[in-house]
Amino acid sequence: MDELELLKKDWQQKKEHLPKLSYDEIHKMTWKKSSSIVKWILIISILELVVPNLLVVLFVGADDWSTKDLGLMANYYLGFNTFYYAVVLYFIYQFYRRYKEISVLDDSKNLMRKIIKTRKTVKHYVIFCLAMILVFFAIFIIGFYLDDSILLSMEGMAEKAEEVPIAKLKSTAVWIFALGGIAFAAFMGGVYFLLYGLLFRKLKVNYKELKRLEV
Amino acid sequence: MRLNCTCERFFLTQSVTNQKSNRLTSYQPTHPLVNKELEHQFVTELENNQNIVHKICTLYTNNRDAHNDLFQEITIQLWKAYPKFRGDSKFSTWMYRVALNTAITLYRKSKRRIQTQDYESVMFKIKADEYDETEEQQLKLMYKAVKQLNDIDKALVFLYLEDKNYTEISETLGISEVNARVKMNRIKTKLRTILNP
Numbered sequence: 001m002d003e004l005e006l007l008k009k010d011w012q013q014k015k016e017h018l019p020k021l022s023y024d025e026i027h028k029m030t031w032k033k034s035s036s037i038v039k040w041i042l043i044i045s046i047l048e049l050v051v052p053n054l055l056v057v058l059f060v061g062a063d064d065w066s067t068k069d070l071g072l073m074a075n076y077y078l079g080f081n082t083f084y085y086a087v088v089l090y091f092i093y094q095f096y097r098r099y100k101e102i103s104v105l106d107d108s109k110n111l112m113r114k115i116i117k118t119r120k121t122v123k124h125y126v127i128f129c130l131a132m133i134l135v136f137f138a139i140f141i142i143g144f145y146l147d148d149s150i151l152l153s154m155e156g157m158a159e160k161a162e163e164v165p166i167a168k169l170k171s172t173a174v175w176i177f178a179l180g181g182i183a184f185a186a187f188m189g190g191v192y193f194l195l196y197g198l199l200f201r202k203l204k205v206n207y208k209e210l211k212r213l214e215v
Numbered sequence: 216m217r218l219n220c221t222c223e224r225f226f227l228t229q230s231v232t233n234q235k236s237n238r239l240t241s242y243q244p245t246h247p248l249v250n251k252e253l254e255h256q257f258v259t260e261l262e263n264n265q266n267i268v269h270k271i272c273t274l275y276t277n278n279r280d281a282h283n284d285l286f287q288e289i290t291i292q293l294w295k296a297y298p299k300f301r302g303d304s305k306f307s308t309w310m311y312r313v314a315l316n317t318a319i320t321l322y323r324k325s326k327r328r329i330q331t332q333d334y335e336s337v338m339f340k341i342k343a344d345e346y347d348e349t350e351e352q353q354l355k356l357m358y359k360a361v362k363q364l365n366d367i368d369k370a371l372v373f374l375y376l377e378d379k380n381y382t383e384i385s386e387t388l389g390i391s392e393v394n395a396r397v398k399m400n401r402i403k404t405k406l407r408t409i410l411n412p
Contacts, residue, residue, distance in 0.1 A: 003410065004375075004403060006350065007357045011270075011376040018269040019282070026265070027258045029290040036288060036321035104292050104313050104321065105299060108370070109389030111320050199323070202366070206319050209367040210390060 038102055038115060040199055045095060045122050048192070049088070052129045076139050084132055091125040112207040119200065126192050130185045137181030141174050257297050260306045261290065267307060267377075268314050274362065274369050275318045289317045311374070312387050319366045360409040368402050375399060 033039075098118040104111065144151050148166060151173055152158050161169055261268075268289050272282040293313050300309055361372055367388070374384045385395040 003353055003357045004406065006353060007361070008376050008378070010354055012378070018266055018273070021262070021265055021286070023258055023262050026261050026290060027254070029287045030254065030258065030294040032287055032291055034288060034291045034295070035323070036292065036317070037323055038321060040323070104296050104316050106316070107312070107387060107389030108316055108319060111316050111389075115320065202323065203320060206366050209365060210388065 037199060037203060038099075038118075041115070041118060041122065042099065044195065044199075045125075048122065048126060048129070049092070052133075052188075053088075076143070080135065080139060087128060088125075091121065091128070094121050095125070109207070109210045112203060112210065115203060116200075116207065119196065123196070126189070130189050133185045133188065134181055137177050137184075141177050144170055144173055144177075253297070257294060261293060261310075264307045264310055267310055270377075271314050271318050271373060274373055275322075275366070277362075285318060285322055288322050289314045292317045292321065311377070311379075315370050315373070315387060319370055356410055357406070360406050363409055364402065364405065368398070368405070371395065371398055371402060 095118065098114070098121050102111065102114050102118060106114065148170070151166075151170060152161060157169070268286055269282075271289070272285045276282045276285050293310065296313055300306070361369065364372065370388060371384060374387060379387075381392050381395045381399075384399075385392040388395070390398070
């Protein structure tokens with residue numbers, strides 16, 4: 001293609017039209033903070049780690065659960081927590097390993113693959129968190145069925161129980177918890193997928209393009 | 216502990232005696248003096264080779280702000296990776312990979328930027344003595360066509376224009392040599408279609 005050769009000739013001698021930065025200008029840049037996609041994954045992941053745990057604290061309140069009479073649920077709750085934090089630790093470790101693997105010195109395809117892999121770890125973590133939110137609500141719902149005292153131990157419920165029959169109160173509470181849990185999980189998931197969708201659009205397109213000829 | 220000390224001293228003496236030579240080790244310096252020395256080396260190298268980065272920025276951005284933004288991100292990535300640069304290849308060769316990776320993978324285009332101050336037209340003026348109207352017209356159209364390609368195609372064209380062979384192109388992008396050739400041919404066809412719709 002003649003035009004491409006013409007372009008090549010021009011390209012290689014094209015120097016005077018390019019901007020020229022001074023030593024000081026470049027030096028200053030080395031001190032600036034990166035705003036790369038990898039940096040964003042790190043920031044968002046840390047937020048994802050902190051926010052759900054923070055929400056649990058806010059949601060449950062600063063009350064010490066161990067002092068409350070949870071009846072049957074105390075065991076569930078303890079088991080749930082142990083399991084939850086064990087898995088969270090596992091994800092932190094996985095994420096750290098993947099994150100460390102990312103190197104700008106890799107070839108482009110490998111670099112993209114590793115970033116996508118890191119993102120997948122984060123994605124699995126988020127799915128896990130969303131599932132845990134649902135389980136958390138489910139534990140309450142089961143608790144309501146098994147033990148009336150749990151419902152009654154909630155604030156304002158004892159007074160309500162005097163006006164409304166307990167069965168009706170119970171089914172209302174179950175519905176509120178079920179719908180609330182689903183809505184909450186859907187909201188968190190929506191925010192997450194929107195955020196990552198936007199962040200990764202370009203990378204995904206480019207990765208697909210690089211992979212297209214393979215097979 | 217003792218081993219560390221010796222190592223550091225070794226590096227210090229070496230870097231003083233060989234100030235202008237290639238980088239010696241991939242050892243990451245902790246001593247402030249060594250760090251300054253490394254920084255100076257890096258900035259000087261980048262200053263001398265900045266054209267490569269500017270060319271990439273020109274291909275991937277449409278205005279001065281975005282150009283500077285991308286240049287800055289590439290500089291940061293180069294600097295972060297510099298301690299791993301062993302001097303077994305030329306600095307410029309090593310730069311291609313980091314700079315291209317930053318442009319097509321790490322860098323996120325900011326949507327907030329105003330796209331009005333397009334500088335495209337000033338980027339490819341030919342010197343007065345080689346002035347040739349049809350040739351200049353052709354070049355202008357070519358530059359415009361190349362800018363319409365997708366990120367990956369641009370990377371291939373960039374390496375091609377920089378006179379890299381297919382082995383280097385395939386190694387930089389992580390595709391096979393055959394794929395690089397096939398892709399390049401497709402790009403030529405694409406460019407032809409853009410030029411003669």
